[in-house]
Amino acid sequence: MPADKPVVRIENVIKEFGRLRVLDGVGFDVAKGQTVAIVGRSGSGKSTLLRCIAGLETVQGGRIEVCGHDVGKPGTAARAQLRRDVGMVFQSYNLFPHLTVERNITLALTLVKKESRAQARQRAADVLRMVGLTDKIGAYPEQLSGGQQQRVAIARSLALQPQVMLFDEVTSALDPELKTEVLGVMEDLARRGMTMISVTHEMGFARRVADLVVFMHQGKIWESGATDEVFANPRTAEFKQFVSSEL
Amino acid sequence: MSYKFDFAFLADKWPAFVAGAWLTIQLTILAIVLGFVVGTLCAIARVYGQPLLRRLVGAYVEVIRNTPLLIQIFIVYFGLSSLGLKLSAEVSAVIALTVNMGAYTTEIMRAGLQSVQRTQLEAADCLGLTRLQTILHVVLLPAMERVYPALASQGVLLMLASSITSQISTEELTATANLVQSDTYRSFEVYMIVAVVYLALSVLYRVGFWVIGQILFERRRRLGTSL
């Protein structure tokens, strides 16, 4: 894949739930190594868009390409490839409660990537070191705080070595003290060059870490561009209102 | 009332009771295990399967749960025999008990499967697990753990219901009781003893289920909490 081809390309995506149109012609590109922050009020369609990129929802119109593959209407082969290329972290962490932290991480490695137990264990140790939770390797999710669980969730996705990481409001369910540890991990990832798309309410994080900001409102993109540019010269009243209400 | 209780017959009749109880245990453990497999497969079909399959399983469950076990046993033993399939009393008993256990287990496991949140399935999906892998590794154990008390109770109920198989001459505990009481005329004593044996078996089965639970559910054993 040539270096200048976007990792994620979204073109004119339309998504409906029954008769309700949630995404109305959304489009932007994400280059390799870029960090994108998608912001907006609840109901603006930002989470839905992320889920479409992850292949959890199908689209009725437009096109989504991840690493060169069309994933808007995925067939089984395309889906398997999509799963390898994309890692998703959810607001409610979604760790498997009956498995230890280590097994949570090695499960997909042994079942999907067909790695040996030893290899998988090694990788689990590596990613846990990256998120700073080496000592929790044998614990069960219920023994961890929300922030720790979310960091394990990030590690679990990272272990599969995806091309793109998606974050769906991953700090919204956390107490303020716990948000920093998770945002710290995300910032670290961005610095290491991971391509990231993050739906977030954390304006501070967005301004500091994101290369590209996308503001969504009522299913459409109202502002998009380089972070500093968008925040310095907002073009729409809605965005100005949104920013002031978030602070 | 001038009835004298006389338990003397026990002296030489006790091996019969032991043999009868042993057959009860063998028949019911087999039926519980097979019934669990049948029930789990049907529950998976009911929750994740195609509409036609879901309706078929639904019909199976409704028919079994709304007809008496006695009649189900008669259909398997006498009915199939008249159609050409001659099965022994023990085999018929196991089949009927398995089919019965399967229907009740389907409902219990269905509730268990549905208790696993959708988000767990999405997470597994995003990690690249196939449907089958997700069911096996992410859904099945937590589902079982949540409904385990109901499963254990159903197992004990099945053991008690196995007394009905005495009606097709399976030589289990109740049939043994009938035999001994017709020999000795000590009806009251015989049935009292057998009632106590069934009570003891109930306790034994509950303990057995508890032990299995401790083995299967590692997290519960280590942490002592419930999901």
Next chain:
Amino acid sequence: MIQLSANHLLYLVEAARWTVLLSLIAFVGGGLVGLPLAIMRVSSIGMLRAVASSYIQLVQGTPLLIILFLSYFGLGILGYKLIPLIAAGISLTLYAAAFLGEIWRGCIQAVPRTQWEASDCLGLSRAQQYAYVILPQAVRLATPPTVGFMVQIVKNTSLASVIGFVELARAGQIVNNSTFEPFVIFSAVAAIYFVLCYPLSIAARTLERRAHAGR
């Protein structure tokens, strides 16, 4: 060997009336004994709790068939010769009482503690609390599982056939002994039981759903 005919089917349906009668006896009897049991189970007097609890555990841990044999053959040997209907009626009543007692105990305990406290503060005696505040609410909670248990009662009446009472299952055996078509006959018997039980099952589910929807 006699040919299977429509008359045989009619005989089965008529025997089903006895099934219904025995079911009603068991339900009413079981209810009359079960309600005191349930109240005893939640009583503050330890002795009452123990007695009720022991009874329930004893009955629930014994196969119904053994209880039937105890009351028919057992009592017979003791000098009390009961006709099958009475023996079956007593056995099923004792059996149903244990299970209904458990179900209703659960429903009484499900009535929020605050209802007890509020009625206590209003000065009602224990009996009055039960009669006017607790039981009416418990009844609403108890209806779905009680209707569900009725299905068990109807199915359990089939065991009365073993001590000779001619209800539906026995009628099936009688017809089978003269026509030797067990598959057809017992399938027909099963179908009649299904017709009796299925509506009750549906009713129980509907009541359960409605109870949850209201919350």
